[in-house]
Amino acid sequence: MTRRAPLSLAARLAVAAAVVAVVLVLAYARSGSGIVVSQAVLTGLLLGGVYGLVAMGLTLIFGVLDIVNFAHGALMTVAMYGTVLLASHAGLDPYLTLLVTAPALFGIGMALQSGLINRTMGSSLANQLLLTLGIGLLIENVLLLSFGSEPRSVAVGYAAPLRAFGAVADLTRVIAFLGALGLAALLYLLLQRTRVGTAIRAVAANPDGAQLVGIDVRRMYVLTFALGTACAGAAGTLVAPFVTVEATTGELFNIIAFVVVVLGGMGNVVGALVGGLLIGLTEQLGGVLLPEQSPLLAVFVVFVLVLFLRPQGLFGRSS
Amino acid sequence: MRNLRLVGLLAALGVALAACGGSAPPGTTGQEGDQQGGTIKIGSIHPLTGPLAFDGQQMAKAGKFAAERINAQGGIKSLDGAKLQVLDADSKGEPEVGQSEAQRLIQEGAAALVGPYQSAVASNVAAVAERNRVPFLIDVAVADSILEQGYTNTFRIQPNASSMGTKGADYLAELAEASGTPIRSVAVLHEQTDFGKSVLAAFKARAEGSGMKVGPEISYDAVNVSDLTTEITQVKAEGVDALVVTGYYRDGVLAAKAISSVRPDVKVVFGIANGAFDLPQFTSDAGKAGEGFFDANYHFNARDPEMRKLAADFKAKYGEDIRTSSVLAYEAVRVIASGLEKAGTRDPQQLREAISGLSLDTLMAYPGPISFDKTGQNTSATPIVMQVQGGTVRQVFPKEFAEAEPRFPAPPAR
Incomplete structure (x- = not known):
């Protein structure tokens, strides 16, 4: 599969470009306004960045541990509440709280994996699924219990909208988008260029083989889960300024994130980012093309098409 | 490929798991039976967890608060001062859970049910109430269809979707007319379920x-x-005079x-049955934007003044x-209490009779007292118009309920 990739890459790009062009023309014809189309593209990219951001941690954990982490959204919410509290009580800039939330979530991830999930590794996959589902429910309801059901929000003083080509974008969303790009680059470098990253990839490719060459597989599991959770933490903090924070806010992103993970190729961090962008664009342009329908209709049409044509995902290669 | 199938399987399992949740919280069962005096149970079903917990929890508290106040004033006098006891149930926002919880509450001896905040849940609970012949008071649930099934045990205190849409259009026209x-032309942005669609249609x-020319109609998944x-850019490109928004x-x-x-260059942003624009915390969450x-x-x-005291x-x-x-x-608990007072018995069917013939002054901004027509709809239920003015939500129209003059037109803040 990898051997014929260079050959088909150009063709694939050409097809993709043609599809994009057709969609843009149709959207323009449907709405009759260039501004609507450029706004849809801009919003789609920014939103897609956020989807990718949420999906990155999820795909990392799936690729290495083979666990579908149903607690991901809830962990993201923990970070949001961290940001809300630090910003409103300690008066920190919301983005500065990243220095607290990401490490804190890293710690929580480590504790969860070493204390709970590691005990179920190697047993039936349903065990891990039920465990993460349970952890997610537990976290969500503890948050509901301790912070109440009142929605909260984080105020950012400098949230002026940016303008380009008649389209507007909130600064907070642009920052989240850039954060997604940064995080993807960071994870990529970590996985490809460091010894730890190489070990993680070895464990993902073949846990038994990795153990034979002296890698502590369980430690790598803990580390990977913690990294994935830290990503959820970063995502939570980065989206906090433009969402209404409630105990279930993280869950909102979860369904889309699962779609993005499968679309991008499970375990592929860059695939998650590209998949996120694709879904974001599809949702927005789909909304313009079919104004009376749910924007998710277009998303799931694309999803089914991709599954049909490339069941392993866009960047599929199980890592 | 193996992984894919696995994810599908796991996801399906997750959905199945989520669907069969909903066990009864222990310790809510009382022992006393049908003797006079004692307590009368009212079942209260609201989304206490999940995304709607924000409203559901406060509604549950308010129902309890009504019962406490009534009990403090001597309970149900025609029943030897019987006390009201409100049993809470969590619908989790899901129709099936609401339905099974309704069944449970009735088995525990609830004389009447109150709830449930969502139309889909209301439909299921109404069916249970009808089957068991127990009165069901809808506090919040907007869909017209709930009361179109010929049920005789379900009553609704709030206006239905079509009257909200119709009155909304009237108010918009009257405000425009009065201010010259x-x-x-009006663009409509609405959430895509039954709620948004039926309000929009009316x-x-x-x-x-x-x-007025209505369009474009833009829906979204709330x-x-x-x-x-x-x-909103689509609305701007269309260059309409007003934007109507219906949602949560x-x-x-x-x-x-x-x-x-x-x-967008609109003269006014006009919510109809909007779940945000008239709430106090909207003014802080949206800030100047609202x-x-x-x-x-x-x-x-x-x-x-009574409402202010309650608040x-x-x-x-x-x-x-x-x-x-x-x-x-x-108000729903008050309706049940005065129904019990009037019936002088806790028999659910006689209570139903009493409620259907009731006329009760209300704390809501309705032009008349609460009283129900044949379908169970409160005939006095009417929306009024609020506006965010200087960071506070004020009642502005019609005149008899106005706290402040409407500011019309009101283009969005720059």
Whole structure:
């Protein structure tokens, strides 16, 4: 599969470009306004960045541990509440709280994996699924219990909208988008260029083989889960300024994130980012093309098409 | 490929698991039976967890608060001072759970049910109430269809979707007329379920009847929408006079933020049955972006001294500002209490008779007392118009409920 990739890459790009062009023309014809189309593209990219951001941690954990982490959204919410509290009580800039939330979530991830999930590794996959589902429910309801059901929000003083080509974008969303790009680059470098990253990839490719060459597989599991959770933490903090924070806010992103993970190729961090962008664009342009329908209709049409044509995902290669 | 199938399987399992949740909280069962005096149980079903917990929890508190106040004044006098006891149940926002909880509450001896905040849950609970012949008071649930099934045990205190849409169109036309600002074209942004669609349909019929052009109609998925900028840009490109928004809280805040950054040239942003624009916390969550927004919605009567006392007492006890949905839950328990008072028995069918013939003064901003027609709809239920003025939600129209003059037109804040 990898051997014929260079050959088909150009063709694939050409097809993709043609599809994009057709969609843009149709959207323009449907709405009759260039501004609507450029706004849809801009919003789609920014939103897609956020989807990718949420999906990155999820795909990392799936690729290495083979666990579908149903607690991901809830962990993201923990970070949001961290940001809300630090910003409103300690008066920190919301983005500065990243220095607290990401490490804190890293710690929580480590504790969860070493204390709970590691005990179920190697047993039936349903065990891990039920465990993460349970952890997610537990976290969500503890948050509901301790912070109440009142929605909260984080105020950012400098949230002026940016303008380009008649389209507007909130600064907070642009920052989240850039954060997604940064995080993807960071994870990529970590996985490809460091010894730890190489070990993680070895464990993902073949846990038994990795153990034979002296890698502590369980430690790598803990580390990977913690990294994935830290990503959820970063995502939570980065989206906090433009969402209404409630105990279930993280869950909102979860369904889309699962779609993005499968679309991008499970375990592929860059695939998650590209998949996120694709879904974001599809949702927005789909909304313009079919104004009376749910924007998710277009998303799931694309999803089914991709599954049909490339069941392993866009960047599929199980890592 | 193996992984894919696995994910599908796991996801299906997750859905199945989520669907079969919903066990009864222990320790809510009382022992006393049918003797006079003692307690009378009222089942209260609201979403206490999940995304709607914000409103559901306060509504549950308000129902309990009503019972406490009635008990403190001597309980149900025609039943030897019997005390009301409100049993809470969590619908989790899911129709199936609401249905099984309704069944459980009736088995535990509830003389009447109150709830449930969502139309889909209301439909299921109404069916259970009908089968068991127990009165069911709907505090909040808007769909017309709930009362179109020929049920005789279900009553609704709030206005239904079509009257909200129709009255919304009337109010918009009247406000425009009174201020001399013509509104000729209206764009509608609405959430995509039954709620948004039925309000829109009623609004559209009435607005087009009075000469407004309605369109474009843009829908979104309130459950997982996280940005409405493109939708508002479509409104801007259309160059309409007014924007009507129907939806819930979170999406209402998103709409306000998108409106403030896109800046469509509309003369007014007019919510109809909007779950955000008339809530106190909307003014802090949306900030300046929400200034001047109207909302045609059911509302408690802020000019009524008794209502002001309730709000103050509620705040003193729970530390929260009471919202209209909770006042409706409070009213539902009051309706049951005065039904019991009038019936002089706790037999559910005689209670039903008493409720259907009731006429009860209300804390809601309705033009008359609560009384139900044959279908169970409260005939006095009417929305009024609120506006965000200087960071506070004020009642502005019609005149008999106005706390302040409407500011019309009110283009979105720059």
